[in-house]
Amino acid sequence: MLRFLITVVRRDVLLAVRRRGDWLTAQFFFVMVVSMFPLGVGPEPSMLRVIGPGVVWVSALLACLLSLGRLYADDFRDGSLEQMLLSPYPNSLLALGKALAHWIINGIPLLLIAPVLGIQFGLPAEALLILVLSLAIGTPILSLLGGIGAALTLGLRGGGVLITLLILPLYVPVLIFGAGAVEGAMSGTGSEAHLSLLGAFLVMSLLIAPWISSLALKVSVE
């Protein structure tokens, strides 16, 4: 079972390495969107410090959505998804592996870029740390929940837009607690409560999201 999970992850990571262009798109998108805000709202440092955490978090959500459309679509088109669904292992394990691979490919780079972008907004060092921490807990949730949307919209025309409409509402709690944690660290009210709630949300989506994704996949492939 574990070997199957590792194979699913390894396969997706290898494919991403072979297609670096696709993979870099989402990362560049993240950097671009975040960098647009100072240009739009003006260079007032106090203002930038206030909007910083929210901007980084919203951009992370959007970058995640951008790459989610391809999570199952390529495998669906070339028939490998069918083969994977026929495997002797539970389909929820496949969904978990896919979400995990998505996080490794798209989530971890965001974690590494985020502090640099945070400096752009003049966030203090402590807030930067909490920003990375909140993203580290939050981005796996984005991948797990996004997997449900990707599975549901598989093979539909205009699936990319639909996935946004389906999944963004589910991302709202992640956004609130994620950005809230960084704001808490900056205003001195503390960020533990926000991070704990985010952690609870992660555990819940780890348990439920792969299972729902597997049901959605079954329906989409039929």
Add this chain to the structure above:
Amino acid sequence: MLSVADLACERGERELFRNLAFELEKGQALLVRGGNGRGKTSLLRILSGLSSPTAGAVYWRGQPIEAVREQYGYDMAYIGHANAIKDDLTPLENLQFAAALRGRQFDSDQAVEALAQLGLSHCIELPARALSFGQRRRVALSGLMLAGALLWILDEPLTGLDIDGVAMVEKLIYSHIAAGGVAIMTTHQPLVLEGVIQISISVGG
């Protein structure tokens, strides 16, 4: 080994077939006949467990396939219209991942030999993107040799193959059945399987 009782399938509002029943034993081949859009692929997808029938059930060794999903996953190999070949991987890597995802042992010497047997020895190092349609089909079919599955479900296995390829696949299917395997396939091309017990059914009248 494989039996089907009272199988019915609807797509949209249209009924494709109903009351379909047959039984396959070791060393038998089933040829599904029928024109375009008559439900051949739908039948094969139901038999593989990818879709569910409107009525009836498919039994593997006397058990409904949903109940023995794990065992059926090991025993059955399915090749659909799409080849399940990743463009960015070499044929060998493709076979390796396909085996690992189905929980099967993989021996790379054996895989090289299987690819060579289907005339692909010169493209083992190339990414599958560089292969032609027929060559990709051959890669998918060479996976059958490695799978060690008892039941083969093949949807139009001969599509895109040249005369040599067709002969190779015939030989492949023949030796599989001669070794006690079971094969179910659809094809529009004439398939020569001499001395094999063949059952033909037509779907969609």
